[in-house]
Each structure stands twice: as C-alpha cells, then as structure tokens.
Amino acid sequence: MSSSTPAFVEIADRVFVLRYPVFDVNVTLVVGDEAAVLVDTLSTGAQAAELLAAARRVTRAPWAIVNTHHHFDHAFGNATLARQEPAGDSFPTFGDPGADAAAHTRIWAHEETARLLGHEETARRTAWEAVRAGSHPELADEVARVAVLPPNEIVLTEAALDLGGRVVVLSHFGRGHTAGDLVAHVPDADVVIAGDLVEESGPPDFGDAYPLEWPGTVAALLRLTTPETVVVPGHGAPVGQGFVTGQHEELTELEWLIRNGHAERARVDDLARRAPFGAAAHVAVKRAYTLLDGE
Numbered sequence: 001m002s003s004s005t006p007a008f009v010e011i012a013d014r015v016f017v018l019r020y021p022v023f024d025v026n027v028t029l030v031v032g033d034e035a036a037v038l039v040d041t042l043s044t045g046a047q048a049a050e051l052l053a054a055a056r057r058v059t060r061a062p063w064a065i066v067n068t069h070h071h072f073d074h075a076f077g078n079a080t081l082a083r084q085e086p087a088g089d090s091f092p093t094f095g096d097p098g099a100d101a102a103a104h105t106r107i108w109a110h111e112e113t114a115r116l117l118g119h120e121e122t123a124r125r126t127a128w129e130a131v132r133a134g135s136h137p138e139l140a141d142e143v144a145r146v147a148v149l150p151p152n153e154i155v156l157t158e159a160a161l162d163l164g165g166r167v168v169v170l171s172h173f174g175r176g177h178t179a180g181d182l183v184a185h186v187p188d189a190d191v192v193i194a195g196d197l198v199e200e201s202g203p204p205d206f207g208d209a210y211p212l213e214w215p216g217t218v219a220a221l222l223r224l225t226t227p228e229t230v231v232v233p234g235h236g237a238p239v240g241q242g243f244v245t246g247q248h249e250e251l252t253e254l255e256w257l258i259r260n261g262h263a264e265r266a267r268v269d270d271l272a273r274r275a276p277f278g279a280a281a282h283v284a285v286k287r288a289y290t291l292l293d294g295e
C-alpha cells in the first residue's frame with residue numbers, strides 16, 4: 001500500500017469523504033449504528049476495488065449504494081461495491097459470498113439515472129467517448145469494459161434510508177446537471193451531498209444538463225442548508241452555504257442571459273462570451289437553445 005492510497009476523511013460525525021485524484025471526484029460514506037450508505041462509486045473496476053478496501057477500513061457494516069446521477073465517474077463502480085467484501089480478513093466461506101451480496105445490495109437512484117444506466121451498451125459507449133475526450137484518455141478502454149450494475153431502488157422525489165440511529169434523506173429536486181440528479185442529506189450531521197449539481201474544482205458541466213432548470217434545483221438544495229452546513233460537491237473540496245449561493249447566482253445569471261438571448265435571437269458564440277463559467281458556458285448555451293427550440 002503506497003502513501004498515495006486514497007482514504008476516507010471524516011468531515012462530520014461518521015460522515016467520511018474520499019476525494020479520488022482521477023477526475024477529482026468525491027465518494028461519501030455515511031455510517032449508522034447498523035448500516036451505512038455509500039454515495040457514488042468511481043469509474044473503473046480498479047478504482048472501485050481501491051474504494052471497496054478504503055470503505056472497509058472505515059466500517060464493517062453492510063451498505064446501500066446511492067448514485068447521485070448516471071455519469072460513469074459516479075456509477076461505474078457499482079458492481080464492485082455491491083459485493084460488500086471485507087478487506088481480506090474474513091473467515092473463509094464456501095461459494096462466492098461477494099456474488100451473493102451483490103445480488104442483495106440496494107442501489108438507490110432517480111428513475112432517470114436507473115434508466116440510463118440500464119442501457120448498458122449506450123452507457124459504456126458514452127463513457128468511452130467522454131473519457132477519450134477528457135483529461136485521462138488512457139482510461140477509456142478500461143471504463144468501456146466495466147460491467148455496469150444499474151440501480152434497483154428508484155427514487156421519484158424522496159426516500160429516507162434508516163441506518164440505525166440516523167437517517168439519510170434522498171431527494172430529487174428537479175433536473176439540473178442531468179435529468180436524474182439526487183441529493184443526499186444527513187440532517188443530524190448537517191451535511192448535504194450534492195453530486196455534480198455543485199462543483200468546486202471546475203465549472204459546472206453542461207453536457208447532459210438542463211441549464212434553465214438547474215438554478216431552481218440548486219435553490220431547493222440550498223433550503224436544506226444553514227451557514228454551518230457542509231456541502232460535498234461532485235468534484236473538489238467540501239464547501240459551505242456561501243459557495244453554493246454564489247454558484248446559484250451564476251447559474252441564475254446564465255439562465256436569464258440564455259432566455260433573453262434566445263428571445264432576441266442572439267448568436268450562441270456572442271452569448272457564451274458574456275456568460276459566467278468560461279468555456280463551459282458555450283455548451284450550456286448551445287444545449288439550452290436546443291431545448292428551447294424543441295419546446
């Protein structure tokens with residue numbers, strides 16, 4: 001084990017975050033008296049195996065999995081994490097206890113996330129294309145080889161997971177980064193796990209986004225927060241209410257720039273130049289124009 005082995009860090013009472021260096025993506029582990037919840041599962045089998053070992057160093061409790069949305073860097077480790085294997089020191093048993101556990105592990109997500117991950121070939125091809133065009137193209141083939149395990153527990157608007165002595169509330173506040181964004185709230189620890197609805201280490205990503213609906217969804221997320229709340233973004237360091245409020249203001253500015261620009265038939269390039277979030281805004285404007293034209 002090298003010193004660079006990713007590890008979970010406790011950011012609030014029994015709420016642990018593992019910030020994985022590739023894509024700077026966060027996984028959150030919430031531990032109760034009887035069970036745990038693992039929010040998001042990384043990109044590849046190898047990454048997920050590291051994550052499984054790291055999670056088992058924190059807790060031996062059985063866990064449920066939550067996918068904040070369908071993107072590969074948040075969901076492609078599902079099959080590995082669903083196996084629930086301990087970190088190598090269990091009493092030997094007959095058969096394959098990992099496979100048995102995998103069949104019983106609950107994987108929670110919004111129905112749109114489950115639907116998209118259920119189309120395995122499309123999910124793998126889309127991921128392969130995204131990785132090839134991104135910062136780690138060398139991982140594309142590995143990502144494309146993942147056996148995608150889709151969610152088996154559907155959230156339409158809200159679900160409460162009882163971990164024994166504490167609850168994690170899953171909410172779909174509307175579309176934003178994707179059609180199926182889910183927010184996980186740990187009320188007793190004052191932690192909100194935002195997925196890619198909130199981004200710290202880079203601008204929001206608009207490739208599958210609903211730019212005109214995203215501000216309203218983040219506004220609903222903000223109503224869970226106080227000035228003391230810790231918000232775990234999809235990528236980057238945990239942030240506070242002030243950061244999310246700032247990102248909400250920028251998303252709202254972008255929304256109205258697009259609405260007015262579309263009404264005035266402004267060109268995508270001209271609008272994107274005046275928008276927040278730099279180059280990412282170009283994708284947002286283009287996508288929002290397509291959605292508005294389709295209405």
Ligand SMILES: [Zn+2]
Pocket residue numbers: 069071177196205234
């Ligand atoms: Zn994403």
